[in-house]
Amino acid sequence: MQVKVLHFAQLRELCGATEEVLTVRINYSVSEAWDLLIKHHTPLADLPFRPLPAVNGAYASWETTLSDGDELVFLGPMSGG
Amino acid sequence: MARDNRMLIRLVYEAINVEDLTQWIHSEAAGAVVVFHGRVRNHSNGKRVIALEYEAYETMAEAMLRQLAEDAQGRWHTQRVAIVHRLGAVPIGEDAVVIAVASAHRSEAFSACEELIDRLKDVVPIWKRETTEEGSHWVGESRLFIGEEGRRT
Numbered sequence: 001m002q003v004k005v006l007h008f009a010q011l012r013e014l015c016g017a018t019e020e021v022l023t024v025r026i027n028y029s030v031s032e033a034w035d036l037l038i039k040h041h042t043p044l045a046d047l048p049f050r051p052l053p054a055v056n057g058a059y060a061s062w063e064t065t066l067s068d069g070d071e072l073v074f075l076g077p078m079s080g081g
Numbered sequence: 082m083a084r085d086n087r088m089l090i091r092l093v094y095e096a097i098n099v100e101d102l103t104q105w106i107h108s109e110a111a112g113a114v115v116v117f118h119g120r121v122r123n124h125s126n127g128k129r130v131i132a133l134e135y136e137a138y139e140t141m142a143e144a145m146l147r148q149l150a151e152d153a154q155g156r157w158h159t160q161r162v163a164i165v166h167r168l169g170a171v172p173i174g175e176d177a178v179v180i181a182v183a184s185a186h187r188s189e190a191f192s193a194c195e196e197l198i199d200r201l202k203d204v205v206p207i208w209k210r211e212t213t214e215e216g217s218h219w220v221g222e223s224r225l226f227i228g229e230e231g232r233r234t
Binding site for chain 1 (some may be wrong): 119135136137138140141142144166177178198201202203204205206207208209210219220221222223225226
């Protein structure tokens with residue numbers, strides 16, 4: 001199945017892309033997707049924080065199981081306002 | 082953009098039109114209107130700020146802002162809530178965010194407005210990149226990250 005990952009702010013710069021598509025096995029978890037991203041973009045391993053995952057525009061847990069077509073984002077520390 | 086008669090949520094790439102907001106928030110049932118302006122200041126941690134740029138995960142940011150406004154309506158019985166956040170480059174001295182709250186009495190409007198800006202900073206996926214004389218970096222202020230792995234970015 002395929003999962004679309006969007007990148008913003010610091011993570012966007014470290015990944016060098018605004019989005020990418022991961023092709024993964026069924027029942028892949030958010031946590032596994034993060035590990036895969038780190039393999040693709042090694043600078044992510046050195047982040048001084050653990051990002052917060054969001055699936056389809058809502059906060060999700062690391063154990064969340066992904067579905068085909070999901071939109072996944074790892075949020076770095078926010079600073080709106 | 083979400084707009085109904087009790088809530089106005091917007092992300093904009095130009096100067097925030099405060100006059101529009103104050104017209105929208107007006108209601109004869111509201112005895113109090115509190116308006117908060119979050120502005121770009123010219124210094125940060127003792128350094129001169131040269132530029133500030135905001136970026137958002139827009140679909141989620143709008144959904145979260147809508148949620149915050151709904152929560153304020155539930156908790157503080159606000160009559161109207163408007164939240165407008167600017168994205169892209171924001172010059173020094175201009176509004177990055179404006180929150181307007183109307184309620185029957187002042188205490189609810191003050192409380193709701195303060196809670197809205199605090200929660201916005203914590204949970205809404207918006208980020209700012211600050212450029213000072215010494216360089217450029219992503220600011221991290223969300224309290225969701227404090228203490229995690231023992232550091233705040």
